Every structure is written in structure tokens, then in C-alpha cells.
Amino acid sequence: MAIALLLHLVAATLWVGGMFFALLILRPAALPLEIPQRVGLWTRVLERFMKVVWGIVIILPITGYWMIFAGFGGMQGLGMHIHIMEGLGWCMIALFLVIHQRAFRPMQRMYAELLIPEAGLYIERLRKLVQINLLLGLAVIAVAGAGRYW
């Protein structure tokens, strides 16, 4: 149980912290760059971050259900905050798959074909979707951490 919770917390922290860093720290710092440099930077940054998030979206449900079935004895009698976390968690994972397939992959392809303005458009789409996932992630953390006291 302790190992599952530890892995779960580390995965959640890296995912939500990574999205926060990308949107609120790296993005404004990269804005003064010329568009080709900016698109290149985002392509390289996201290629690394997406690989990490693939691991995270596998670890989070595995450790979550591990705690539910090995620690809490199954789905019945679970606190409402855990059901909400589970539901929002799957929404985040589904949105990650959309981001990966409908924004990141096309952006990567456009950049490889040197279609820089087109790649920039996909970065903009990616930014909007990641904004939603960051808000969902913060909501999940609030519910997961404080929900049992509500």
C-alpha cells in the first residue's frame, strides 16, 4: 500500500508539475524566440515530456486500483473523493491520448517536414488542451488530498 501510494503521488506530481512548468514558466520564457526556434524548442521539449507521461498514465491507474483492491478491499464503501478522482483521472488520461494523437503527432510531422507555421498551429491547439488537463489535474489533487474532510 505504501509503495503504491508513493508511486501514485510521484506520478501525479510529475504530471501536474510538468504541465504547470510548461504552460506558466517555459511558455512565457520562450515567447521572445523566433518562430522556427520556438517550434524546435517545443518539439524537443514535448518529445521528452510525452515519453514520461506515457509511463505516468500507466502507473496512475495501476497504483490507484492496487490501493483500492489490495488496501481498501474493493470498490464498495470507497469515499466519494476516490470515485471523483477515478472519474477525473480517466478524463485526464483520455485527453492526454487526444493531445498525443491530434496535436503532438501532427506537430512533430509538420516540424520534420519543415512546415513551421503549420507546426505552430498544432502547438497552439496543444496548449489549449494541456490547459484543460492542468486544471483537471489541480482539481483531482484538491479532491484527492482534501476530499476526505469534506
Ligand code: HEM
Ligand atoms: C486513474 C484513476 C485513479 C485511481 C483509481 C486513483 C486512486 C487513488 C486511491 C485509491 C488513492 C488513496 C486514497 C486514500 O488514501 O484515501 C489515491 C490517492 C491520491 N491520488 Fe489517485 N487515483 C487515480 C488518478 C489520480 C490522478 C490522475 C491524480 C492526479 C493527477 C491523482 C492524485 C492522487 C493524490 C494526490 C493522492 C493522495 C491523496 C492523499 O492521500 O492525501 N490520482 N488515488
